Amino acid sequence: MRQKPTVLAREIVATSRLFCVEELKLRFSNGVERTYERLVSKGTGHGAVMIVAMLDADHAVLVEEYCGGTDAYELSLPKGLIEPGEDVLAAAERELMEEAGYGARQLEHLTELSLSPGYMSQRIQVVLATDLYEERLEGDEPEPMGVEKINLRELSALAQNPRFTEGRALAALYLARDVLTQRGVFLP
Secondary structure, X not given: OOOOXXXXXXXXXXEOOOEEEEEEEEEOOOOOEEEEEEEEEOOOOOOEEEEEXXXXXXXXXXXXXXXXXXXXXXXXXXXXXXXXXXXXXXXXXXXXXXXXXXXXXXXXXXXXXXXXXXXXXXXXXXXXXXXXXXXXXXXXXXXXXXXXXXXXXXHHHXXXXXXXXXXXXHHHHHHHHHHHHHOOOOOO
């Protein structure tokens, strides 16, 4: 097992409404010193969830929303922040209702994913939602989100879609497909 570097200094060098940029001065076990910058959540943060919501054995729900990072409308999975005092599965169901207009009778935590661990501390919890029913909650989105579906047999084509660029969402869809295949629910 490798020894983690020693933190020589740590300082917030920039802040925004949502994020802080933290500078880390590190010394590695071989004596080499480096300065890293990373994006950290402002405040305590309660995490986030991403939901693979299955309409049936083959189809998952996608939502379309404006993404400031790419300045475009993009397709992805429903996702959002976990509220204080809320557990992962309750947050997943709430976000699914707010963003896609569905509730789920079955929710299962699959894994935790990071986006860019070299530069960001954020992680997201991936939840599989099945046995859906129509149910909408008002959310904090500035406009209604589009709702589409994807056949799990077409993930390679989805990865080529210029409106679908989020790697975490693609990884979550592949993981859900594998889990459902192992259970005999989805037959490739």
